Amino acid sequence: xxxxxxxxxxxxxxxxxxxxxxxxxxxxxxxxxxxxxxxxxxxxxxxxxxxxxxxxxxxxxxxxxxxxxxxxxxxxxxxxxxxxxxxxxxxxxxxxxxxxxxxxxxxxxxxxxxxxxxxxxxxxxxxxxxxxxxxxxxxxxxxxxxxxxxxxxxxxxxxxxxxxxxxxxxxxxxxxxxxxxxxxxxxxxxxxxxxxxxxxxxxxxxxxxxxxxxxxxxxxxxxxxxxxxxxxxxxxxxxxxxxxxxxxxxxxxxxxxxxxxxxxxxxxxxxxxxxxxxxxxxxxxxxxxxxxxxxxxxxxxxxxxxxxxxxxxxxxxxxxxxxxxxxxxxxxxxxxxxxxxx
Amino acid sequence: xxxxxxxxxxxxxxxxxxxxxxxxxxxxxxxxxxxxxxxxxxxxxxxxxxxxxxxxxxxxxxxxxxxxxxxxxxxxxxxxxxxxxxxxxxxxxxxxxxxxxxxxxxxxxxxxxxxxxxxxxxxxxxxxxxxxxxxxxxxxxxxxxxxxxxxxxxxxxxxxxxxxxxxxxxxxxxxxxxxxxxxxxxxxxxxxxxxxxxxxxxxxxxxxxxxxxxxxxxxxxxxxxxxxxxxxxxxxxxxxxxxxxxxxxxxxxxxxxxxxxxxxxxxxxxxxxxxxxxxxxxxxxxxxxxxxxxxxxxxxxxxxxxxxxxxxxxxxxxxxxxxxxxxxxxxxxxxxxxxxxxxxxxxxxxxxxxxxxxxxxxxxxxxxxxxxxxxxxxxxxxxxxxxxxxxxxxxxxxxxxxxxxxxxxxxxxxxxxxxxxxxxxxxxxxxxxxxxxxxxxxxxxxxxxxxxxxxxxxxxxxxxxxxxxxxxxxxxxxxxxxxxxxxxxxxxxxxxxxxxxxxxxxxxxxxxxxxxxxxxxxxxxxxxxxxxxxxxxxxxxxxxxxxxxxxxxxxxxxxxxxxxxxxxxxxxxxxxxxxxxxxxxxxxxxxxxx
Numbered sequence: 001x002x003x004x005x006x007x008x009x010x011x012x013x014x015x016x017x018x019x020x021x022x023x024x025x026x027x028x029x030x031x032x033x034x035x036x037x038x039x040x041x042x043x044x045x046x047x048x049x050x051x052x053x054x055x056x057x058x059x060x061x062x063x064x065x066x067x068x069x070x071x072x073x074x075x076x077x078x079x080x081x082x083x084x085x086x087x088x089x090x091x092x093x094x095x096x097x098x099x100x101x102x103x104x105x106x107x108x109x110x111x112x113x114x115x116x117x118x119x120x121x122x123x124x125x126x127x128x129x130x131x132x133x134x135x136x137x138x139x140x141x142x143x144x145x146x147x148x149x150x151x152x153x154x155x156x157x158x159x160x161x162x163x164x165x166x167x168x169x170x171x172x173x174x175x176x177x178x179x180x181x182x183x184x185x186x187x188x189x190x191x192x193x194x195x196x197x198x199x200x201x202x203x204x205x206x207x208x209x210x211x212x213x214x215x216x217x218x219x220x221x222x223x224x225x226x227x228x229x230x231x232x233x234x235x236x237x238x239x240x241x242x243x244x245x246x247x248x249x250x251x252x253x254x255x256x257x258x259x260x261x262x263x264x265x266x267x268x269x270x271x272x273x274x275x276x277x278x279x280x281x282x283x284x285x286x287x288x289x290x291x292x293x294x295x296x297x298x299x300x301x302x303x304x305x306x307x308x309x310x311x312x313x314x315x316x317x318x319x320x321x322x323x324x325x326x327x328x329x330x331x332x333x334x335x336x337x338x339x340x341x342x
Numbered sequence: 343x344x345x346x347x348x349x350x351x352x353x354x355x356x357x358x359x360x361x362x363x364x365x366x367x368x369x370x371x372x373x374x375x376x377x378x379x380x381x382x383x384x385x386x387x388x389x390x391x392x393x394x395x396x397x398x399x400x401x402x403x404x405x406x407x408x409x410x411x412x413x414x415x416x417x418x419x420x421x422x423x424x425x426x427x428x429x430x431x432x433x434x435x436x437x438x439x440x441x442x443x444x445x446x447x448x449x450x451x452x453x454x455x456x457x458x459x460x461x462x463x464x465x466x467x468x469x470x471x472x473x474x475x476x477x478x479x480x481x482x483x484x485x486x487x488x489x490x491x492x493x494x495x496x497x498x499x500x501x502x503x504x505x506x507x508x509x510x511x512x513x514x515x516x517x518x519x520x521x522x523x524x525x526x527x528x529x530x531x532x533x534x535x536x537x538x539x540x541x542x543x544x545x546x547x548x549x550x551x552x553x554x555x556x557x558x559x560x561x562x563x564x565x566x567x568x569x570x571x572x573x574x575x576x577x578x579x580x581x582x583x584x585x586x587x588x589x590x591x592x593x594x595x596x597x598x599x600x601x602x603x604x605x606x607x608x609x610x611x612x613x614x615x616x617x618x619x620x621x622x623x624x625x626x627x628x629x630x631x632x633x634x635x636x637x638x639x640x641x642x643x644x645x646x647x648x649x650x651x652x653x654x655x656x657x658x659x660x661x662x663x664x665x666x667x668x669x670x671x672x673x674x675x676x677x678x679x680x681x682x683x684x685x686x687x688x689x690x691x692x693x694x695x696x697x698x699x700x701x702x703x704x705x706x707x708x709x710x711x712x713x714x715x716x717x718x719x720x721x722x723x724x725x726x727x728x729x730x731x732x733x734x735x736x737x738x739x740x741x742x743x744x745x746x747x748x749x750x751x752x753x754x755x756x757x758x759x760x761x762x763x764x765x766x767x768x769x770x771x772x773x774x775x776x777x778x779x780x781x782x783x784x785x786x787x788x789x790x791x792x793x794x795x796x797x798x799x800x801x802x803x804x805x806x807x808x809x810x811x812x813x814x815x816x817x818x819x820x821x822x823x824x825x826x827x828x829x830x831x832x833x834x835x836x837x838x839x840x841x842x843x844x845x846x847x848x849x850x851x852x853x854x855x856x857x858x859x860x861x862x863x864x865x866x867x868x869x870x871x872x873x874x875x876x877x878x879x880x881x882x883x884x885x886x887x888x889x890x891x892x893x894x895x896x897x898x899x900x901x902x903x904x905x906x907x908x909x910x911x912x913x914x915x916x917x918x919x920x921x922x923x924x925x926x927x928x929x930x931x932x933x934x935x936x
Binding site for chain 2: 045046047048050051062063067068069070071072073074075078080081082083084085086087088089090092093110111113114118307308311312313314315316317318319321323325326327328330332333336337340341
């Protein structure tokens with residue numbers, strides 16, 4: 001038996017991590033599997049990936065995927081700032097950030113919005129289950145009004161919709177998905193890895209222990225019955241010529257990504273244009289009114305400059321510069337002192 | 343009347359936001375160019391415009407740089423502080439005042455020089471009269487004190503950065519001020535400035551600019567910061583100097599600067615950049631350190647190099663944002679939850695600000711931890727005489743493994759395994775593919791894997807303590823100036839350097855000879871303990887209420903030495919005045935001898 005290798009001739013085992021210690025059936029583990037598949041199938045060398053997280057159940061998962069990549073399980077709500085610093089040091093790495101709804105929508109809201117505002121070149125995955133798992137199931141700020149977890153009062157506060165917020169902030173890639181929709185999630189995560197700029201993917205990921213009852217809008221049962229797909233996404237990698245791929249029977253739209261890959265969005269029901277921010281916000285609002293979850297690529301804009309481009313960082317990643325390139329020479333100091341003395 | 347040459351203090355009372363800082367700096371620069379030992383202190387409010395501000399110029403052939411005990415020449419420009427300023431003046435003080443303010447000066451024991459400064463300024467340019475009036479007092483002072491005309495012109499041109507129109511207008515204002523003194527006033531005070539030999543190598547610079555330059559020459563790759571008084575000018579000076587000093591052949595920068603959303607993020611970016619292998623720093627003040635503490639603890643425990651400059655202002659809380667203090671010393675030394683301890687570099691001069699700024703990166707990378715630069719508003723935001731900066735030593739990048747061969751040369755590599763007994767483990771960088779781990783702020787074993795094992799936790803914490811302990815004598819040693827008597831030793835640090843000689847001289851006038859020990863880093867160098875050991879009585883002098891360095895000494899010195907150590911600590915926001923501290927030292931010594 002030969003082991004299947006990816007385009008850079010690595011087996012999938014090179015992309016796997018340690019065994020998960022999350023609850024059996026946790027949505028987060030499904031997302032970890034998708035991340036492993038996406039990175040392997042995209043043929044990204046593991047050492048070129050940096051996996052970043054904050055604190056919480058979701059933030060533990062970088063231990064469970066990409067064991068040959070460096071990673072940093074940082075502080076609660078602070079994954080974006082650490083990623084920002086690391087990205088400035090080595091802008092050629094593919095940064096995959098994993099966060100949760102508590103980590104992003106509450107304690108880390110400030111860093112989340114500012115990472116978007118700067119268009120930091122990273123994939124930002126929110127594993128969004130509506131509850132704080134590690135502290136035993138308190139509601140988070142993304143939980144829908146009227147949603148009720150097991151043995152609890154229903155939530156009466158308005159939810160924070162992270163996708164709507166990201167779109168309003170001008171985020172260059174905004175998607176929503178479901179940990180149970182493996183095909184859609186894989187295509188979106190692959191596309192996010194091929195995107196240059198911040199790609200926010202809000203993934204509904206049920207908490208099987210504290211909130212998987214049907215009255216909870218983020219339970220498996222509820223999401224399965226109440227998901228509206230904007231389109232059916234299909235990822236065509238840069239090494240597969242798009243003209244050699246079979247053309248779908250129905251309508252579709254191709255989105256060209258930074259690394260030459262294509263995200264093909266096959267129309268399901270109504271046509272949807274992901275370059276239209278107003279349409280994206282309308283779709284999110286309509287879903288909220290209908291107590292539905294709208295999934296797919298909500299918004300895309302390839303034109304924005306990333307933080308490292310805005311700062312005009314040297315072409316060589318800063319970490320690869322020699323000491324001499326980082327330090328002005330003795331003459332520079334002498335000239336400076338002469339100027340001060342004049 | 344006997345002339346008093348180069349030994350007096352000028353206090354200039356103006357309103358914030360009226361351009362008086364420019365006027366004051368011209369005055370300072372002129373005297374400096376005349377070779378006169380001079381220092382300036384800006385006592386400014388937390389306000390954009392309107393509130394009272396004072397500038398204190400100390401002219402002293404003895405080289406004293408503290409604000410001085412009394413004012414000899416008072417300039418009054420501000421109606422709001424007018425009455426209070428007048429009340430404080432001692433008999434015989436010269437008062438140069440703007441007579442257009444139309445407030446009474448009802449004291450006949452002062453030497454009064456009324457000058458219609460607003461009217462003179464209006465005559466030149468009615469729109470800019472408020473600003474120009476400040477330049478008029480420069481002219482008046484120049485004439486009264488005998489300042490060199492050409493040097494004043496040069497200082498003015500420097501201040502206005504070659505803007506010809508501004509220079510001409512302001513020069514005219516200076517001339518009118520001078521002329522008014524000649525024509526209208528009978529100068530009857532004893533104060534004179536006399537030219538001295540000017541050190542051609544010396545120049546004036548703020549501590550914060552020196553820190554910025556030291557960082558640039560230290561190879562900084564990322565500055566992330568959040569605006570805060572009195573640390574912002576570190577970042578702003580760095581931003582100003584980068585285009586000339588840190589641009590590559592393609593015209594692109596080799597240092598990222600990010601104005602963060604808050605100090606939490608600023609610290610996070612530093613830790614992220616340090617983790618990924620570049621030299622990163624943030625500059626802030628006490629309120630920022632409070633927020634950064636979570637990341638400082640992470641840097642300590644995950645062992646990530648990070649540099650933070652605390653330009654100390656007055657706490658607690660928002661405190662007095664524009665005043666100076668050494669109140670954050672224990673905050674920075676122990677920042678973060680749990681058992682933590684950080685390396686703190688404490689410059690006392692602008693030369694050391696530059697040096698410690700580049701050294702901080704060496705220490706941070708060598709010890710893979712947070713290193714603080716600890717300055718204060720006085721040193722950071724006032725201009726000090728500088729003799730120049732020495733070019734840094736070759737960079738010490740610490741134990742970083744950059745190749746497979748280097749990795750294989752290390753027996754039993756583990757990210758947190760101490761293979762050679764110094765408490766410092768080797769590390770690899772993201773992107774290298776060498777022995778990757780998931781860094782974490784949670785408990786971890788020698789390979790960096792999550793662990794709650796009691797023995798592993800305890801051993802790791804002991805290693806961390808050993809690592810920092812090992813830094814002790816590698817850090818800058820204290821500066822010792824010892825008397826033969828070895829009776830009384832004074833331990834002090836930071837910007838107290840600029841007052842200590844005057845304190846020493848006041849004590850010596852009473853027959854008391856004291857040795858000096860200026861601490862320049864934490865944890866304390868072993869020379870500090872030896873200094874304490876050699877002296878009969880030791881006094882720890884500092885600019886805070888509680889005697890924070892004194893507390894650290896009590897904790898770290900052998901217990902038998904503790905009884906001879908005493909504290910003199912005082913803080914009111916104003917840079918330390920020599921007599922205040924000298925008197926307290928004498929009180930403590932009296933108590934000790936009783």
